[in-house]
Amino acid sequence: MEVGFLGLGIMGKAMAANLLRHGFRVTVWNRTLAKCQELAALGATVGETPASVVSKCRYTIAMLSDPSAALSVVFDKDGVLEQIGSGKGYVDMSTVDAATSTKISEAVKQKGGAFLEAPVSGSKKPAEDGQLVILAAGDKPLYDGMVPAFDVLGKKSFFLGEIGNGAKMKLVVNMIMGSMMNALSEGLCLADKSGLSPQTLLDVLDLGAIANPMFKLKGPTMLQGSYNPAFPLKHQQKDMRLALALGDENAVAMPVSAAANEAFKKARSLGLGDQDFSAVYEVVKGAGGSGSGQA
Numbered sequence: 077m078e079v080g081f082l083g084l085g086i087m088g089k090a091m092a093a094n095l096l097r098h099g100f101r102v103t104v105w106n107r108t109l110a111k112c113q114e115l116a117a118l119g120a121t122v123g124e125t126p127a128s129v130v131s132k133c134r135y136t137i138a139m140l141s142d143p144s145a146a147l148s149v150v151f152d153k154d155g156v157l158e159q160i161g162s163g164k165g166y167v168d169m170s171t172v173d174a175a176t177s178t179k180i181s182e183a184v185k186q187k188g189g190a191f192l193e194a195p196v197s198g199s200k201k202p203a204e205d206g207q208l209v210i211l212a213a214g215d216k217p218l219y220d221g222m223v224p225a226f227d228v229l230g231k232k233s234f235f236l237g238e239i240g241n242g243a244k245m246k247l248v249v250n251m252i253m254g255s256m257m258n259a260l261s262e263g264l265c266l267a268d269k270s271g272l273s274p275q276t277l278l279d280v281l282d283l284g285a286i287a288n289p290m291f292k293l294k295g296p297t298m299l300q301g302s303y304n305p306a307f308p309l310k311h312q313q314k315d316m317r318l319a320l321a322l323g324d325e326n327a328v329a330m331p332v333s334a335a336a337n338e339a340f341k342k343a344r345s346l347g348l349g350d351q352d353f354s355a356v357y358e359v360v361k362g363a364g365g366s367g368s369g370q371a
């Protein structure tokens with residue numbers, strides 16, 4: 077099977093490499109073209125524009141940072157829309173809001189193409205290992221056509237019905253995750269300030285009813301102050317913002333998430349946006365970051 081792949085960031089690079097490892101023919105494109113070289117060394121063909129990738133491939137996947145990137149790659153010059161059409165499918169796996177996804181879906185369909193949104197749960201390591209959870213919605217025949225690729229990329233795929241449902245599910249999941257990360261950060265601080273060992277707290281948590289892979293993975297690195305990005309904090313804050321907007325639309329009060337979003341925003345203002353989202357611990361500790369940029 078041949079697929080196009082647009083966006084070779086932390087996730088896209090791992091996912092495209094995984095497809096290549098499993099015998100897929102992959103044509104890649106990235107805004108910063110130099111990032112394509114690593115994939116070319118693994119056997120990928122490099123496309124010069126999103127349009128040229130779509131023109132070559134029946135199926136094209138995108139994994140881009142945010143709504144503005146997702147829209148730009150479709151609607152701008154040399155974008156997906158210039159070559160999408162009958163018999164071609166476009167699959168956006170980025171985390172965006174339902175409005176962005178709907179806009180892309182309508183434009184692709186108007187050109188005669190098929191569209192699927194398919195955001196994922198799981199971070200860098202699950203992407204490398206083909207252990208993502210795929211939250212798809214939109215064109216069912218395209219979903220069926222993508223199953224061989226989804227089986228390589230993920231451990232489980234859900235088809236959630238109409239466009240927007242995949243985006244919404246992903247935002248709800250990440251809203252919970254961001255709130256949990258803040259709760260863990262506060263717990264580690266509270267343990268420390270009240271004379272307990274934060275490491276012992278992690279050990280206790282791991283044996284009880286709220287044990288989870290995220291606390292187990294991130295807790296020890298947070299205690300070391302190590303925030304090598306698997307899931308960049310700026311993307312987690314984007315997801316909190318989009319989830320809160322979904323809450324607004326549906327009149328759902330989300331005070332816990334709103335507070336968590338403030339902590340992520342503060343972390344961004346301290347220059348921590350490109351660090352792992354667990355760096356919000358630095359804000360909760362009151363230590364702040366070393367940089368001053370707006371990531």
Ligand SMILES: NC(=O)C1=CN([C@@H]2O[C@H](COP(=O)(O)OP(=O)(O)OC[C@H]3O[C@@H](n4cnc5c(N)ncnc54)[C@H](OP(=O)(O)O)[C@@H]3O)[C@@H](O)[C@H]2O)C=CC1
Pocket residue numbers: 082083084085086087088106107108109111139140141142144145148149169170171172196197198199200306307308311312
């Ligand atoms: N990292 C994670 O753990 C997870 C991330 N996600 C979601 O997946 C998506 C990608 O995440 P991740 O790989 O971590 O992000 P990265 O920041 O590592 O990569 C972002 C990608 O988007 C591209 N991009 C950004 N802006 C534009 C633009 N205006 N036009 C074209 N391309 C653009 C970047 O290109 P360039 O290289 O040129 O900057 C890069 O390829 C996000 O929506 C994120 O929320 C979902 C699950 C887990």
Ligand SMILES: O=CCCC(=O)O
Pocket residue numbers: 171196197198199250307
């Ligand atoms: O969007 C990022 C999700 C990260 C994860 O599920 O571990």
